[in-house]
Amino acid sequence: MSIAQHIINERFYGAKSHTIDDVDIVASQPCGDNTLAIVRINSTLYQLLVDADGKDVLPTHVAEVAASLGTWRPSAGAPENFPTGPFRQLGAEQSNSSFITENNDVIVKYFRKLEAGLNPDVELLSKISECPNIAPVLGYSETTIGNRPYTLVMAQKFIPGDNAWAYALSTTGSSFAWDAELIGQATRNVHTALAEAFPTAVVPASTIAQGLSTRLESLISQAPELERYRQAALSFYGSLEGDTHIQRIHGDLHLGQLLKTPDRYILIDFEGEPARPLDDRRLPDSPLRDLAGIVRSIDYAAHFDGEHTSWANEATALFLAGYGSIDDQDILNAYILDKALYEVAYEINNRPDWVKIPLEAVERLLG
Known part of the structure; x- marks a missing residue:
């Protein structure tokens, strides 16, 4: 597969002007007919679901990806399991990929560019769940790479607006x-x-x-x-x-x-x-x-x-x-x-x- 050939066309890939010198698959597992992977491109990690050609296809297979390669950590009082689909994508592809459950009660966000540490979206919102001006966190998925935690996915209450x-x-x-x-x-x-x-x-x-x-x-x-x-x-x-x-x-x-x-x-x-x-x-x-x-x-x-x-x-x-x-x-x-x-x-x-x-x-x- 040629991930380098396709990644430059993705909205979430922010280094389009840089030459891709190295592509290294850090972690992966089969996911239906595709491969769920954390990929290091040059020095940056990305979360992808790639087909046989190396093209990212996560938006059309999100129900199969579920909590991704990480451990699901539900918030207190939230359902224990990862939200079930089917899902529909929220708007156009952005720096991350967001999806809404069929009954419009949960929004799931897949972080595409990964950095070590608890993502602030999870960190901050988890501590202020009673604030009336935020969407409470229902849980998140986390994995460890090189002895450091990486946030892969988060779920929030979906608030239409x-x-x-x-x-x-x-x-x-x-x-x-x-x-x-x-x-x-x-x-x-x-x-x-x-x-x-x-x-x-x-x-x-x-x-x-x-x-x-x-x-x-x-x-x-x-x-x-x-x-x-x-x-x-x-x-x-x-x-x-x-x-x-x-x-x-x-x-x-x-x-x-x-x-x-x-x-x-x-x-x-x-x-x-x-x-x-x-x-x-x-x-x-x-x-x-x-x-x-x-x-x-x-x-x-x-x-x-x-x-x-x-x-x-x-x-x-x-x-x-x-x-x-x-x-x-x-x-x-x-x-x-x-x-x-x-x-x-x-x-x-x-x-x-x-x-x-x-x-x-x-x-x-x-x-």
């Missing part, structure tokens, strides 16, 4: 402010639950500034066009004063990570920024990073098609009002700047037609 990004774009001619306030309340509830379930700390603003400055250098290396903002951004970060508290957070929060239900918003996908190593994503960070993610996402929704600019400022204000008190507005603005700079680098390299949106935000923030 509309994607908040799509909903925001559907509000042409009307305000998104009421929904933005609900999103603020939901984000506060989740942050409060995480602060109660995991350790918190207080760090000087200079620590935050150093992290943002380091990231700026990385972004400039990816997009040299950002060089003209270096000094102003470093000056902005260097002016931060005081202390701020850190805790476990969502880590990659934007409107696409929220579901709108009839009475509240649900936060989903607690894995953090996929480009960051898992060990980094599990570190405490400022809740203001999550707020900055939503502020920037509202700005994108308001400006990306030019039909929603009228509610951008109102929605941002109501989102922050719904969240409640904020440690430090200057630190929040620094995180917003960091996010906008990241977006500029991303859009230059992926969607240059969109780069105007974050560029305008950068220039507003830097005056």
